[in-house]
Amino acid sequence: MNTLWIVVLAVVVIYLAYNFYAKQIDKNVIQSDAKKATPAKMYMDGVDFMPTSRNVLYGYHFKSIAAAGPIVGPITAANIWGWAPALAWLLIGVSFIGWVSDYSAIMVAVRNDGNSLSAVSHKLISPRTRPILFTFIFFYLMLVAGAFMGIMSALLAARADVPLGIIMLGVMGFLAGQMLYKWKMDLILVTAIVVVVTLAAMMLGPFRAVNAEGKLDLTQGPVSSAVIAFNNAINKISGDQAVMVVTDPTNADPRIPAPGADGKRPSTAVYNADTGEIKTMPSYLFWALFLLVFSYLAATLPIWRFAQPVNYIGFWVTLLTIGLSALGAVLAPFIKPAIGAFALEPLKTWGFAYEATKAWQPLWPMLFVTIACGSISGWHALIGSIGTARQLEYETDGLPVGGGAMFTENTLALLALVAVSIVGTGGGAGRFAAGVGNLLSVLFGDKFLVFGTALGFGAFMVIVLTVTQLVFRVMRVTLSEWAGDVFPALKNMHVSTVVSMFLTILLVLTGTWVYLWQLFGAANQLMAALSLLIVTVWLREQKKNPSFALWPTLFMYITTLAATLVTARNLYVTIVPRGGSAAAGAWAMIIIAVLLFVTALIIGWDGYKAYQRYGKGAQAKRAPAAADD
Amino acid sequence: MTQEEPKKPEKKSFWQNMKEVLYGMASHDMSRYALRTRASMEHLFILITMGDMIGIPILPPYYSLRLLPYVVPQISTWKRRLLREKDVSDAMF
Numbered sequence: 001m002n003t004l005w006i007v008v009l010a011v012v013v014i015y016l017a018y019n020f021y022a023k024q025i026d027k028n029v030i031q032s033d034a035k036k037a038t039p040a041k042m043y044m045d046g047v048d049f050m051p052t053s054r055n056v057l058y059g060y061h062f063k064s065i066a067a068a069g070p071i072v073g074p075i076t077a078a079n080i081w082g083w084a085p086a087l088a089w090l091l092i093g094v095s096f097i098g099w100v101s102d103y104s105a106i107m108v109a110v111r112n113d114g115n116s117l118s119a120v121s122h123k124l125i126s127p128r129t130r131p132i133l134f135t136f137i138f139f140y141l142m143l144v145a146g147a148f149m150g151i152m153s154a155l156l157a158a159r160a161d162v163p164l165g166i167i168m169l170g171v172m173g174f175l176a177g178q179m180l181y182k183w184k185m186d187l188i189l190v191t192a193i194v195v196v197v198t199l200a201a202m203m204l205g206p207f208r209a210v211n212a213e214g215k216l217d218l219t220q221g222p223v224s225s226a227v228i229a230f231n232n233a234i235n236k237i238s239g240d241q242a243v244m245v246v247t248d249p250t251n252a253d254p255r256i257p258a259p260g261a262d263g264k265r266p267s268t269a270v271y272n273a274d275t276g277e278i279k280t281m282p283s284y285l286f287w288a289l290f291l292l293v294f295s296y297l298a299a300t301l302p303i304w305r306f307a308q309p310v311n312y313i314g315f316w317v318t319l320l321t322i323g324l325s326a327l328g329a330v331l332a333p334f335i336k337p338a339i340g341a342f343a344l345e346p347l348k349t350w351g352f353a354y355e356a357t358k359a360w361q362p363l364w365p366m367l368f369v370t371i372a373c374g375s376i377s378g379w380h381a382l383i384g385s386i387g388t389a390r391q392l393e394y395e396t397d398g399l400p401v402g403g404g405a406m407f408t409e410n411t412l413a414l415l416a417l418v419a420v421s422i423v424g425t426g427g428g429a430g431r432f433a434a435g436v437g438n439l440l441s442v443l444f445g446d447k448f449l450v451f452g453t454a455l456g457f458g459a460f461m462v463i464v465l466t467v468t469q470l471v472f473r474v475m476r477v478t479l480s481e482w483a484g485d486v487f488p489a490l491k492n493m494h495v496s497t498v499v500s501m502f503l504t505i506l507l508v509l510t511g512t513w514v515y516l517w518q519l520f521g522a523a524n525q526l527m528a529a530l531s532l533l534i535v536t537v538w539l540r541e542q543k544k545n546p547s548f549a550l551w552p553t554l555f556m557y558i559t560t561l562a563a564t565l566v567t568a569r570n571l572y573v574t575i576v577p578r579g580g581s582a583a584a585g586a587w588a589m590i591i592i593a594v595l596l597f598v599t600a601l602i603i604g605w606d607g608y609k610a611y612q613r614y615g616k617g618a619q620a621k622r623a624p625a626a627a628d629d
Numbered sequence: 630m631t632q633e634e635p636k637k638p639e640k641k642s643f644w645q646n647m648k649e650v651l652y653g654m655a656s657h658d659m660s661r662y663a664l665r666t667r668a669s670m671e672h673l674f675i676l677i678t679m680g681d682m683i684g685i686p687i688l689p690p691y692y693s694l695r696l697l698p699y700v701v702p703q704i705s706t707w708k709r710r711l712l713r714e715k716d717v718s719d720a721m722f
């Protein structure tokens with residue numbers, strides 16, 4: 001297997017799914033009609049409701065949905081089960097479920113006056129669905145933030161060539177906001193300055209950090225050695241002792257090194273291979289705190305001042321890195337066949353073997369929550385129904401925008417899978433970065449490998465960080481709205497931000513990153529299942545054939561409920577008995593898992609009753625007529 | 630729902646399409662936020678000047694009358710935005 005086959009396979013599958021399935025559903029079931037006035041036209045207010053070109057909207061929707069999920073998910077899954085199951089789920093999932101979720105969430109909102117999914121569920125399913133959905137969403141966001149914080153803190157503490165680029169990203173974010181909005185400078189000039197400086201800072205990380213054998217040695221470079229000295233100085237605070245010690249029975253924690261040629265994992269400064277213990281050093285906590293401060297600024301400052309410019313710079317860094325890597329993946333089999341060949345096993349395990357005291361990772365249901373966003377994601381449905389649906393100029397734009405962006409995100413996930421599969425060894429983000437480095441070296445030569453890898457790390461961090469800062473901002477708003485009446489202090493944005501961050505960091509410190517990731521994946525997929533459920537009920541109410549949404553709903557609903565239980569079981573069996581703070585975190589995650597499970601059951605039951613009701617000819621309560629002239 | 634004839638989609642070159650997609654990815658969000666900020670300011674302005682409409686004379690009638698021509702074009706969108714049902718998810722993105 002090599003990268004070219006993945007490219008060919010992806011092109012064929014996406015072409016067939018889009019042209020022979022998605023278009024048929026759009027034409028025959030949803031019956032999108034360019035002559036129908038969309039909410040963007042009916043309720044145009046020049047702000048939220050605004051007819052927008054489908055090209056612009058496609059770019060906007062894709063940017064809004066593309067995050068760390070399509071990168072981290074396939075890498076983690078390929079690590080656990082091998083690349084073949086990951087590839088199969090990515091392609092089958094997006095073809096029959098992924099685009100359905102994105103597209104239909106948008107279309108349901110379009111056909112319901114641009115109302116959000118929660119408002120539609122209130123009307124179609126039951127009034128209590130709305131508050132339950134909000135509870136669900138808050139904990140879902142907490143899991144997203146926790147999973148992302150965990151992986152970023154580990155990366156910053158472990159890779160001395162990464163922090164400079166991220167610090168510079170923050171500085172350039174401030175500068176870009178100042179130059180654009182206060183000094184009114186030209187956008188192209190500002191873009192050129194801040195993007196070039198950020199990229200240069202990212203590549204400065206490994207500058208001169210190459211030893212005589214041509215291999216990366218981070219103790220040698222001026223930047224990386226300074227970061228290492230800084231980390232060591234911080235660790236001296238506790239006398240080089242761990243602040244806390246955790247274990248990860250699945251070995252998926254980003255701090256655990258990949259096995260060597262002999263199949264054994266080597267010990268590192270923070271990982272003891274004999275005992276399996278991972279040390280949480282003060283430097284890890286420092287970088288976690290750095291990320292919290294970064295996210296705090298993004299969550300509380302006016303959005304133009306920091307969050308938005310950081311996202312803007314991040315977009316260009318990611319586009320350049322991912323775009324060039326994709327080109328490298330296409331050219332690799334011709335220019336460097338050795339790089340283009342897959343080094344990872346196609347199937348490592350099915351994972352069904354059960355041992356009472358060990359972590360259990362059966363292919364079903366765990367694969368389907370480990371790979372979330374590249375195949376299907378609830379986040380997409382949320383954004384699509386609120387942001388994208390209100391800007392759709394013609395109904396017929398729904399498929400190219402919603403479905404098209406989902407298929408494009410799928411190619412991002414496939415690229416991540418390609419990157420990890422050609423590298424073969426390494427852990428988490430490291431695999432992705434090393435893969436990107438290899439693919440970029442196809443274009444720029446072997447000497448670019450270390451810089452390409454640094455860019456891979458930088459791009460990965462940027463993708464994750466820009467989403468995390470947004471998530472904290474959304475959590476802050478959600479918490480204020482949700483609990484502000486009961487606890488008035490939460491209406492203060494600083495209080496709600498700090499509370500959100502405190503709850504999140506509690507989860508991160510459990511040290512069992514993979515469970516956090518899988519629980520996030522389960523919550524994300526459950527969100528998708530619930531949005532598909534709303535679509536199914538709406539189709540039933542409209543007397544349309546609901547099959548194309550019903551079967552994905554059932555599959556995702558049952559699978560993700562099962563995955564939530566398996567994750568809770570894994571936490572209970574492998575982490576709780578160890579006691580200490582990790583056990584407290586594990587209990588917190590188990591409680592969240594149970595909460596998600598129960599809320600999903602209630603919504604599912606209400607959805608089932610509504611489905612039956614509309615089957616007997618009931619009509620949804622119509623919303624009051626929109627106020628107009 | 631009102632019916633209307635769709636405009637014939639204008640032919641765009643490949644580069645024009647790419648430019649729009651790039652704009653959508655990079656800057657559309659920023660434009661929307663700028664618009665949202667402007668709309669909030671306008672709403673505040675309308676709230677002050679339209680006090681007379683609901684019987685609360687916030688500004689002396691002389692100034693209200695002077696400002697009215699600037700306010701009138703915004704009234705319909707103002708009503709739509711204020712009266713539209715909102716929930717938490719509207720505040721999210």
